[in-house]
Amino acid sequence: MKNLIKPVQFIIGFIVLVTVTFTTNAQSNQTPVASSKTLLEQTLLEHKGKVIYIDFWASWCVPCRKSFPWMNTIQDKYKQQGFTVVSINLDANKALAEKFLIEMPASFPVIYDPKGKLAKHFNIQGMPSSMLIGRDGTIKSRHTGFFTNKIKQYQQEIEQFLTEEEVK
Template identity: 60%
Template sequence: MKRTLAFVLLLITFAASATSAEKVDSPQQSLEQALSAQKGNVVYIDFWASWCGPCVKSFPWMNKIQQQYQEQGFTVISINLDADEMNAKQFLQDNPASFAVIYDNKGTIAKHFSIQGMPTSMLISRDGVIKYRHSGFFTDKINKYEDEIKQLLNSSSTTLSKNITNETHNKTHNKTKRGNHESE
């Protein structure tokens, strides 16, 4: 529950940081729109740059998982951090993407999420919570990455909602039993 609240607050703060002077299709707005369009789906967000060696290896895998799990409510959104968009476009000619690409040449989104290395990925559950975060891409961990995706795809929003409702009920009930004194 705390992680969900933290993620929602993070997005609100992120949205509020976009000023009206920014153009309509700022990277932040592009990400917000992309995430909004994928509400209820599992989303794999990948931060990358053209100079990143492991990114070359991750793109074929991301294309594969996008194709493989799309029908089950999964999508990949990538965020490019090249200062010069032409470098990213050249990279994409050599390494085509079958998923959304957002250009963040000033690194605003990356700073917001404290991205430290390339690539960095975040796996978001159907209820909008960041469940997994990975720095780097390692081919010997592909099975682990896919297991995490499958786990989140097999979690239904209904189950998660029921768990949150039950947690809230239990906390309220326990709080009442303790005379409204909470302890950790």
């Protein structure tokens, strides 16, 4: 029995050593993660000339559970006309946002802003908060909260800005 214990201990020790070495090497070889500001800038540049609905949300936000199905709908409805939704999650713990997204999937990009730098930059006062960016890249309207009785108004704003000529 003693002879069997030593090979088992050796195998376990070897597995631990390989796992630690692989994990350390994998972590040291990872490329740096872009900041939320950089990701937003890249996303806005990628969608330049489009109407963009930017939505700030968090997993604990009850109205966000109502806004996500609507945002998926408008993303699909207006996508061909030069429209996109970009959402910015403000959860400090990314796992909470990921759990939310399993329950309420997004058909649009999600940027994680765990330190709230983007929210602070845009002076976000409540959840959810949204901004509608025109084709010219300027903020055309802002909303704090999401109200199902205002969906028609939100969509009219989107349609209005979609009809504006694209800036070259």
